[in-house]
Amino acid sequence: MIEEKRNVLERFKSSGRFRGEGILAFALILPSLLVVGWIILYPILRTFWMSFFDIESPLPGSYPFVGLHNYFAAFKSSDFRMVTEHSLYFTFVSTFFELTLGILIALLLNSPLKFRGFWRSIVVIPWALPTIVNGALWKWIYNGNYGVLNELLHVFHLGGQGHNWLGSPFEALNMVIIADIWKNTSLVVFFILAGLQTIPSDLYEAAKVDGSTPIKSFWNITIPLLVPSIMVVVILRTIDAFKVFDIIYIMTKGGPASGTQTISFYTYQQTFSNEYFGYGSALAYLIVIFTLVIAWFYIKLLRQGTLEGVS
């Protein structure tokens, strides 16, 4: 009976009704193309085009063609170098800690905890919190005069009286990174936890029989098998961290003394505050190039297995 049905199916597949899939596929994809294409493709090309002109106003008009000048201007500018360094620092530090903490929390949530469901749902909460609310909350926690962080340090006799955590450039950058880590580690946990659950437990039992310690098993079994999950989540987090804007806007507006200005924030200011639309477009394209380079760099590192030892 099943055999018969399969035969019918085979004949059916080679018959005419399976042909013409291209047309159906096109018809099904067309709505997505319409929704995405006109508002994405045009701006991508338009930004690229604008990056070769000296446009200093949102109004239409004819502006001088300057070739690659906007790109050279960016590379010559010390501001651009500074904001790029900030972005790279933000990206590497936040991704490194999110990955490390994320793996530890995922291991914890995968261990035989009581009320495991409860602990897992706690981890979901920071992820769901809107970024702007997260930034506003931490700005309030760090507040020099009325902030709860100073009070907490005071209670444990660790100082902190009246200290303004967002007051000096480098410290502010680090404090913003902590706020980012607090929210975004959850995403890493989801991915690593999903990866952990695909590792068969008999691997560990076999390793144990062969005399492996839990720590050895972690490095020899868990980490190598997690590499695909780690790779995906690191790339996602890196790309996200490199374009960080929201949390900077709400917490520091790039200050103090441009200490927390990242490349996206700088681009935003150059474009919308100073109306350097041409220069801003070139900056935007440099962000795209950087993002691609970082993603490629990470993939290479992870393929070689260098990052396994670090994390």
Place this chain on the structure above:
Amino acid sequence: MKPSRAYTIFIHVAAVLMGVVILGPFLWLFISSISPAKELISVPFHWFPSHPTISRFKDIFLQSANGENVSANFRVSMVNSFIVATGTTFISILVGSLGAYAFARLKFRFRRTMLFGFLSVYMLPPIVLVIPLYLIIANMGLLDTKLGLIITYCSLITPFTLWTMSNYFRTLPADLEEAARVDGCSRLGAFFRIVIPLSKPGLFASALFAFLLAWDEFLFALIFTSTTNSKTIPVAIAEFAGKYSSDYGLVCAGGVLAALPPVILALIFQKNIVGGLTAGSVKG
């Protein structure tokens, strides 16, 4: 094989520590939102207000919107956020699922190229798009409208729903559809009668992400909106928090309300999140 006592104690202590670090800031957000303004800035420090008040929430829900009233503007912005996020979710799921089915089941030329094309849109830094989009939306007369935001968000979020739904459709056995088609169903008939009813978990997960992405979005909303006509809640909060002499308790009250819909949704659909986010992404 029973875990040792020391190990059991260790993991539970670690879990409690994690819980404190995660829930602490949340609790502080809530406590600040019910503390009277005077107590928030008084010495000695108040860990819990001696006169807790829900007046800020009452103001947000009950005061009449007249442009200047921050509390009422929070409410109006919440409504805007709801309309924009719901509209975006609905459209991007509908449009994305159709395309996703083609990518999951049909054979056609440039299938992979197109799929990665859509995915790379999701990876693009929004700052690349925002400059010309601002000009386009301005030309269409859609600056400071909810429709302008919905259109923009749909184009940003559809690639995401397309990707997650296509991964989900691929996990369904193809036999069922083929059997239905042998029994005389058309491709589309099989899609609507067999595939869609089986895909409810995937649809819920994708819809949830779409909603959260739209609810959370800030950069486009900041640049495209200017009045309560279309300002979303992140923009309203950021604006008020940026004022020098603002009542931080009110920022926190707005924050509590803005956090509730996504947090509640995420807790309800928790199980779908992990599966939905990670499905197919690891295997490529």
